[in-house]
Amino acid sequence: MAEPLVVAERFSYRYPEAERLALRELTLSIxxxxxxxxxxxxxxxxxxxIRALCxxxxxxxxxxxxxxxAVGGLDVRHHGPAELAALCGTVFQDPxxxxxxxxxxxxxxxxxxxxGQSPASVARAVEEVALALGVAHLLDRRTETLSxxxxxxxxxxxxxxxxxxxxxxxxxxxxxxxxxxxxxxxxLRRLNEEWGTAVVVAEHRLERCLPAADRIVAMENGALxxxxxxxxxxxWAAGAGGDLATPVARMFSLAGLGPPxxxxxxxxxxxxxxxxxxxAVEAAPGGRRRGAGALVLKRLWYEVEEGPAVLRGVDLSLxxxxxxxxxxxxxxxxxxxLRLAKGLIDPTRGRVECDGEVALLLQNPGDYLIHERAVEExxxxxxxAAGLGGxxxxxxxxxxxxxxxxxxxxxxxxxxxxxxxxxxxxxxxxDPVRKRAxxxxxxxxxxxxxxxxxxxxxxxxxxxxxxxxVLMGRGDVIGDGGPAEVLGGGWHFSTxxxxxxxxxxxTAEQGAALLTRALAGEPLR
Amino acid sequence: xTLVPVYRQRPSPLHNAxxxxxxxxxxxxxxxxxxxxxxxxxGAALAGVLLAAGxxxxxxxxxxxxxxxxxxxxxxxxxxxxxxxxxxTLLVRGGVVLGRRVDVTLExxxxxxxxxxxxxxxxxxLGLLSAAVDPDKLLRVFRRxxxxxxxxxxxxxxxxxxxxxxxxRMSDAARCRSTPPGRLAVARxxxxxxxxxxxxxxxxxxxxxxxxxxxxxxxxxxxxxxxxRVALAALLVAAAAIAARALGVGEVEAYPRLELSxxxxxVALAALLVGAAALPFVGRAxxxxxxxx
Numbered sequence: 118m119a120e121p122l123v124v125a126e127r128f129s130y131r132y133p134e135a136e137r138l139a140l141r142e143l144t145l146s147i148x149x150x151x152x153x154x155x156x157x158x159x160x161x162x163x164x165x166x167i168r169a170l171c172x173x174x175x176x177x178x179x180x181x182x183x184x185x186x187a188v189g190g191l192d193v194r195h196h197g198p199a200e201l202a203a204l205c206g207t208v209f210q211d212p213x214x215x216x217x218x219x220x221x222x223x224x225x226x227x228x229x230x231x232x233g234q235s236p237a238s239v240a241r242a243v244e245e246v247a248l249a250l251g252v253a254h255l256l257d258r259r260t261e262t263l264s265x266x267x268x269x270x271x272x273x274x275x276x277x278x279x280x281x282x283x284x285x286x287x288x289x290x291x292x293x294x295x296x297x298x299x300x301x302x303x304x305l306r307r308l309n310e311e312w313g314t315a316v317v318v319a320e321h322r323l324e325r326c327l328p329a330a331d332r333i334v335a336m337e338n339g340a341l342x343x344x345x346x347x348x349x350x351x352x353w354a355a356g357a358g359g360d361l362a363t364p365v366a367r368m369f370s371l372a373g374l375g376p377p378x379x380x381x382x383x384x385x386x387x388x389x390x391x392x393x394x395x396x397a398v399e400a401a402p403g404g405r406r407r408g409a410g411a412l413v414l415k416r417l418w419y420e421v422e423e424g425p426a427v428l429r430g431v432d433l434s435l436x437x438x439x440x441x442x443x444x445x446x447x448x449x450x451x452x453x454x455l456r457l458a459k460g461l462i463d464p465t466r467g468r469v470e471c472d473g474e475v476a477l478l479l480q481n482p483g484d485y486l487i488h489e490r491a492v493e494e495x496x497x498x499x500x501x502a503a504g505l506g507g508x509x510x511x512x513x514x515x516x517x518x519x520x521x522x523x524x525x526x527x528x529x530x531x532x533x534x535x536x537x538x539x540x541x542x543x544x545x546x547x548d549p550v551r552k553r554a555x556x557x558x559x560x561x562x563x564x565x566x567x568x569x570x571x572x573x574x575x576x577x578x579x580x581x582x583x584x585x586x587v588l589m590g591r592g593d594v595i596g597d598g599g600p601a602e603v604l605g606g607g608w609h610f611s612t613x614x615x616x617x618x619x620x621x622x623x624t625a626e627q628g629a630a631l632l633t634r635a636l637a638g639e640p641l642r
Numbered sequence: 643x644t645l646v647p648v649y650r651q652r653p654s655p656l657h658n659a660x661x662x663x664x665x666x667x668x669x670x671x672x673x674x675x676x677x678x679x680x681x682x683x684x685g686a687a688l689a690g691v692l693l694a695a696g697x698x699x700x701x702x703x704x705x706x707x708x709x710x711x712x713x714x715x716x717x718x719x720x721x722x723x724x725x726x727x728x729x730x731t732l733l734v735r736g737g738v739v740l741g742r743r744v745d746v747t748l749e750x751x752x753x754x755x756x757x758x759x760x761x762x763x764x765x766x767x768l769g770l771l772s773a774a775v776d777p778d779k780l781l782r783v784f785r786r787x788x789x790x791x792x793x794x795x796x797x798x799x800x801x802x803x804x805x806x807x808x809x810x811r812m813s814d815a816a817r818c819r820s821t822p823p824g825r826l827a828v829a830r831x832x833x834x835x836x837x838x839x840x841x842x843x844x845x846x847x848x849x850x851x852x853x854x855x856x857x858x859x860x861x862x863x864x865x866x867x868x869x870x871r872v873a874l875a876a877l878l879v880a881a882a883a884i885a886a887r888a889l890g891v892g893e894v895e896a897y898p899r900l901e902l903s904x905x906x907x908x909v910a911l912a913a914l915l916v917g918a919a920a921l922p923f924v925g926r927a928x929x930x931x932x933x934x935x
Contacts, residue, residue, distance in 0.1 A: 532820020
């Protein structure tokens with residue numbers, strides 16, 4: 118058997134001035150050519166482990182380590198990122214800060230040149246990695262013209278250009294839409310299978326990664342909580358409360374079925390074997406919505422200079438208390454629609470009518486945090502509503518991602534009540550627990566009479582909170598109805614549970630109730 | 643839309659020439675703006691740059707540079723006669739401002755116009771450099787001399803638009819607050835955000851082995867016909883400009899009376915500038931994708 122690529126022996130780490138350990142007593146090994154997914158809630162230590170494996174911990178971040186961690190035989194306590202870079206390529210969440218050159222070709226050449234490779238070998242390596250990762254057609258493009266998915270693909274190509282044995286990725290799909298995210302995971306699997314590159318990826322959307330993974334390492338409070346193949350992990354997750362379980366595994370667990378499936382295909386097979394195969398369900402169309410609109414968009418057009426029309430005569434009306442998921446691929450016009458509704462930009466044609474104040478939370482919560490103390494951002498009451506009571510004097514930039522998101526929402530909601538609340542992609546990089554908390558907050562706002570519209574790519578989240586789903590194509594509304602109607606029968610815009618049950622249910626809870634009734638002899642519809 | 647042109651790869655001889663040659667070509671015309679105040683020479687240099695920009699397919703971008711330069715030139719042309727009182731030909735007799743007599747003379751006015759024209763030539767030539775020379779390739783030339791400085795320049799080129807987008811987003815977020823904060827608070831937050839980005843970029847560079855980086859070897863790339871023609875044109879412009887200046891061609895004396903030399907030498911220099919600007923783009927050899935020796 119080959120020597121492990123990574124060996125950790127009771128490895129612990131504490132960030133400078135931190136009160137608690139970020140990694141505690143980790144003991145694990147990673148084999149060459151394996152595909153490992155790091156799972157865990159936000160703050161569980163996934164990113165810190167990635168940073169330890171590439172040598173940034175402790176050499177870049179400082180802090181104290183104990184125990185041993187070796188990558189390719191190099192002890193990370195004595196070998197920094199520059200030495201470990203020969204063995205591992207590393208890709209972080211935000212592609213904007215990893216791509217450092219103006220041109221794609223120059224970006225791929227940079228790491229090779231830094232290693233002192235000859236111009237001929239640089240040229241060959243660039244050609245090879247560009248073809249292998251499907252970025253050859255981008256070689257002559259400027260990096261500022263690339264989409265988020267293309268930028269992330271380029272960052273991976275740059276990390277792999279010198280053919281490291283280990284590729285480390287920290288939530289690489291968190292900034293991407295579902296299509297680009299899925300493509301990225303399957304590209305990693307192909308790299309893993311064809312090049313034998315060991316892959317370690319930290320990810321929240323486990324349903325996306327599980328089918329590709331050999332093994333899942335789950336972390337809790339910096340410690341190893343589970344280290345098992347996907348099916349073993351799902352069994353553990355079902356017992357540990359289900360927060361990390363995928364939606365179909367959660368559905369099986371709630372319905373008392375076993376073993377938990379690692380993919381939709383497995384779920385459908387298991388249901389067929391159990392005689393629970395669902396028949397295709399025709400969702401009833403939602404009733405026509407009546408009542409005074411809290412927000413009315415009338416024939417809204419938005420065109421950019423020297424560019425195409427982003428919105429093409431959109432008509433949309435939101436009633437008070439309505440919870441709307443606004444969905445569609447990148448570039449469909451979702452964010453533009455929200456910005457027009459808030460009045461940040463003016464429509465080229467058409468009208469926005471609003472009965473009251475509009476609150477808008479933009480995509481990046483950090484943009485809302487501009488003061489030195491958290492309490493200065495939104496006041497003590499709002500801080501309490503964000504679950505940050507007692508953190509009044511904390512600098513907002515020292516808050517975790519989830520805490521920033523909650524605080525930013527309260528900042529946007531300050532000065533209310535608002536008749537319309539708009540949220541733009543609030544679940545990017547969120548773990549399932551935080552998503553559920555956000556769904557409850559949206560319910561509270563709607564119960565108080567606000568019309569809430571959330572632009573999201575996350576179909577499971579939409580099914581969880583929304584009572585209406587609006588689907589956008591290229592600047593047009595191409596679907597508008599109840600969640601079952603829009604998300605039940607879709608192919609791409611569909612939840613994992615809906616795919617497993619042919620649209621008979623959207624969420625794990627709905628699916629489990631349906632299966633429980635079916636097990637009691639009722640038809641599965 | 644930005645007034646400073648941004649490089650995009652295009653199918654033109656200038657874009658396809660090596661960065662050092664293309665940059666020299668643009669800088670040679672900028673040199674004219676630095677060395678001469680003669681209107682015919684400056685006009686020819688401006689015409690040359692515009693001709694090259696049009697032939698390289700970046701006419702619209704250079705038009706934007708012109709929009710940046712013209713107000714500046716007009717300002718210089720207007721301010722110069724007000725602040726400088728030299729010249730014998732009085733155009734306007736002004737009053738006394740702050741104990742100082744303000745008269746406008748023809749010489750000061752013309753001198754201001756010529757100074758403005760020099761600025762236009764400089765801005766437009768550097769605009770052509772920005773639009774037609776790949777900054778990564780240009781910085782690679784400098785990386786052989788000072789790796790870290792050139793990489794810092796690359797990073798700045800790449801990150802300035804990113805940080806500008808960050809600041810614009812923060813400004814939008816500020817407008818979403820019930821009580822919009824002051825500009826200073828937003829600017830301070832944008833600066834903090836820039837520092838955070840800087841830390842992230844530093845981490846990204848670390849894991850790519852930046853700490854072990856050394857000087858890069860020069861790639862031995864053969865000179866293409868475009869390299870040769872562009873470099874030759876640059877050499878012609880620079881050599882002619884320096885030699886003619888040394889010989890006193892294109893002399894302009896603004897004060898006390900306007901005197902400028904206008905003879906065969908000036909006309910020849912102007913013709914050479916326009917001809918050299920066209921050199922990379924004329925003939926069958928300028929076509930892309932066609933092999934010629």
